[in-house]
Amino acid sequence: METKKEPIIIINDLHKTFGTNTVLNGFNMILNEGENLVVMGKSGSGKSVMIKCVIGLETPDSGSIFVMNKEINRLEREVIDELRTEIGFLFQGSALYDSMSVRENLEFPLRRHTKKFGKIEDTTPLVMEALESVGLANAINLMPNELSGGMKRRIALARTLILKPKIILYDEPTTGLDPITSKEIILLMKSIQEKYNTSSIIITHDVDCAKAIANRMILLIDGINYIEGTFDELNASNDPKVQAFFK
């Protein structure tokens, strides 16, 4: 018998407006432990804003977000920083620091989040472990401008993994990559989930990515969670708004 998994992220009635543009209009969501939740929606529908609210990069106008039982908008900066060691974030454009080598990019969060690991004298074993898990151990001394798009995405993933987070938020992980590299990234995401037992929110437009990785899906339309279900359930829906994503 399958044990019921605990919710690790709970979003209640989230609202966010930029000027006159309302992007989130009462969005609700629950992410359970060990689950891969895919959120799909049109460009500008507020998907990225929603996960940025989860990690505290954006402040919602109203509503609440609980991450590991802590309401993120009521926390002091230091507590949020500590909580962020448990949340990895893969940015859409990888967001590697241009002026730092791959090693320095990976060491940066490690040297900052000293509360989780203490002060580490030799970071090499942790850096190598993270790079090996994305298959790029030989890129340790390269600069970001020497990497391809797919390699950048993998290194960004390694930087996310180095803190051994419980939750990973993926912001369009396969956007801008060729189909073969996209498949490699999807396989990598699956292997990471199996190896580290992470819970993930994956923001994507990529139906193949959603099909491969989703335990559950949410369609974000008009600022709300329009429909929820498994990939097959949503794919079988007769609703034209839902079908527009799967055609």
Place this chain on the structure above:
Amino acid sequence: MISKFIASLKSFLIEVGEISYFAGRFFKEFLFPPYEFKEFLRQCYYIGNRSLFLVGVTGFIIGLVFTLQSRPTLQEFGAVSWMASMVSVSIIREIGPIITALICAGRIGSGIGAELGSMKVTEQIDAMEVSGTNPFKYLVITRILATTLMLPLLVIFGDVLAIYGSYLVENVKDNVSFQLYFNQVFNILEFSDIVPATIKTFFFGFAIGLIGCYKGYYCKKGTAGVGKAANAAVVYTSMLLFVIDFIAVFVTNIFYKM
């Protein structure tokens, strides 16, 4: 026409308010730990080292040109022997600080604006925040402090080379010795020339760092935004430098009259 003017005035005042808020945040945050010493020293090295050659060459050429241009007029009045005094006072009080600051506004201010702007649009600043680092402390405070401390040193370096350039012209034209020339320079210079001129360079450096960081940190999305941030950093800083210079001279005059 009037409504357009009011709209421009309003956006100008809003921008002034935002820059003031940004400056206030700098003073609020730089007093409290954590301090990013390593990054601060790295920025000092980059800002000082990268501008040294440019400031040196410009200062030297200004000294040469200033002396060559002034010579005929002084000769007409039989006052060539005052050359060292005139050049040194002009360079130390005004030309050295303002020219060096303008060069640094173009070199450093635009560089900071473009660098932070590019980090903003590629989400590197957000990534830094997620990594448990306060990007304002790491990127902004270190750069503003570095420009504030490095600019006076660059100005002193530029001033020395400008006066040396002037000496070379005098030496070639009138065979004036190094000792005689620099004796005249140090005889005429007073604390009231050097101290206020040096103090205002700290403000120049602060303005260069502040505007460069502000424009980059709040850069609008897109690569066009990065270019605009770099450009605006130079334009705004150049204007602000002259305003600071005017205020500095005004305050100095009041102070010395008292």
